Amino acid sequence: MSEKQRVLSGVQPTGNLHLGNYLGAIRNWVEIQSKYDNFFCVVDLHAITVPHNPKTLANDTYTIAALYLACGIDLEYSTIFVQSHITAHSELTWLLNCITPLNWLERMIQFKEKALKQGENVSVGLLDYPVLMAADILLYDADKVPVGEDQKQHLELTRDIAARINDKFGKENEPVLKIPEPLIRTEGARVMSLTDGTKKMSKSDPSEMSRINLLDPPDLIQKKIKRCKTDPIKGLTFDDPERPECHNLLTLYQILSAKTKQEVALEGQDMGWGQFKPLLIEAVIETLKPIQDKYQEIMDDKNYLDSVLREGAAKAREVANCTLVRVKNALGYLPPL
Numbered sequence: 001m002s003e004k005q006r007v008l009s010g011v012q013p014t015g016n017l018h019l020g021n022y023l024g025a026i027r028n029w030v031e032i033q034s035k036y037d038n039f040f041c042v043v044d045l046h047a048i049t050v051p052h053n054p055k056t057l058a059n060d061t062y063t064i065a066a067l068y069l070a071c072g073i074d075l076e077y078s079t080i081f082v083q084s085h086i087t088a089h090s091e092l093t094w095l096l097n098c099i100t101p102l103n104w105l106e107r108m109i110q111f112k113e114k115a116l117k118q119g120e121n122v123s124v125g126l127l128d129y130p131v132l133m134a135a136d137i138l139l140y141d142a143d144k145v146p147v148g149e150d151q152k153q154h155l156e157l158t159r160d161i162a163a164r165i166n167d168k169f170g171k172e173n174e175p176v177l178k179i180p181e182p183l184i185r186t187e188g189a190r191v192m193s194l195t196d197g198t199k200k201m202s203k204s205d206p207s208e209m210s211r212i213n214l215l216d217p218p219d220l221i222q223k224k225i226k227r228c229k230t231d232p233i234k235g236l237t238f239d240d241p242e243r244p245e246c247h248n249l250l251t252l253y254q255i256l257s258a259k260t261k262q263e264v265a266l267e268g269q270d271m272g273w274g275q276f277k278p279l280l281i282e283a284v285i286e287t288l289k290p291i292q293d294k295y296q297e298i299m300d301d302k303n304y305l306d307s308v309l310r311e312g313a314a315k316a317r318e319v320a321n322c323t324l325v326r327v328k329n330a331l332g333y334l335p336p337l
């Protein structure tokens with residue numbers, strides 16, 4: 001066993017990633033990756049818990065894997081793989097399903113919200129989404145799971161499921177499953193919507209103008225920032241509760257330009273939006289350009305990308321199958337003959 005702690009996280013192949021996903025999640029994974037043994041998964045089984053498009057699923061899966069690499073996930077420290085390539089995810093989900101009380105799932109906030117949005121066509125899979133996520137995490141004996149605020153309840157559930165398995169089927173000093181910890185960033189990059197400074201930038205916002213996608217071309221980035229919501233006040237300041245958009249755009253600029261808050265506050269204090277927006281546009285384009293170039297290079301070389309995912313799956317499968325056998329043994333199954 002490697003002495004590094006293990007990290008596991010995943011992104012769904014639905015739509016493409018935006019600046020909030022990058023600054024709030026993937027950039028942090030890149031920063032910490034050398035300290036851990038990392039598994040980064042494209043969670044394509046989760047992608048069908050709401051109605052999906054079979055024509056785009058495979059390509060969206062490639063897109064997320066290529067973006068992982070383009071954002072700087074390094075294969076020296078990290079394993080990149082596709083969830084559906086490892087059958088143990090589905091199989092462990094079934095086993096966990098049978099020990100998870102229904103009411104634990106019915107009270108999940110994200111389920112309630114998504115179910116409300118969908119009306120009548122809610123699938124069993126949507127309810128079961130957190131159990132599949134628990135299987136993702138528990139199969140790899142993950143020590144740490146980097147998650148945002150919105151996924152904390154799912155991680156709590158994962159811990160509860162693991163504890164229940166250990167309690168029912170483990171021996172005194174021999175737990176069946178490792179109980180994972182959340183990895184919460186101390187200083188957060190919470191990127192807000194461009195059309196409403198009080199809401200998080202989100203994939204599910206119906207307005208494309210509310211977010212900057214990592215693959216948006218420069219002219220579209222320019223258009224989105226030019227039209228984003230601001231206020232008529234001259235002189236830009238942080239931390240004014242009356243000016244959430246102003247605070248967010250300055251913060252975004254600060255993160256992207258790697259300046260300190262004081263520097264940006266000084267720079268912006270006498271500026272109007274007409275002066276500031278070109279600076280922000282420039283900073284966003286400059287940050288995304290190397291990612292977009294690398295992404296294109298990788299997507300143009302499918303043989304390479306396939307080999308990354310093939311090798312990733314081989315590594316992941318070995319770890320996952322080992323855990324699956326451990327769980328099946330603990331549950332008392334007759335081993336395959």
Ligand code: TRP
Nearest residue numbers: 008009010011012043133136137
């Ligand atoms: N539910 C997570 C999200 O939407 C994605 C996810 C699936 C995940 N499996 C995971 C995240 C395991 C961390 C660990 O963001």
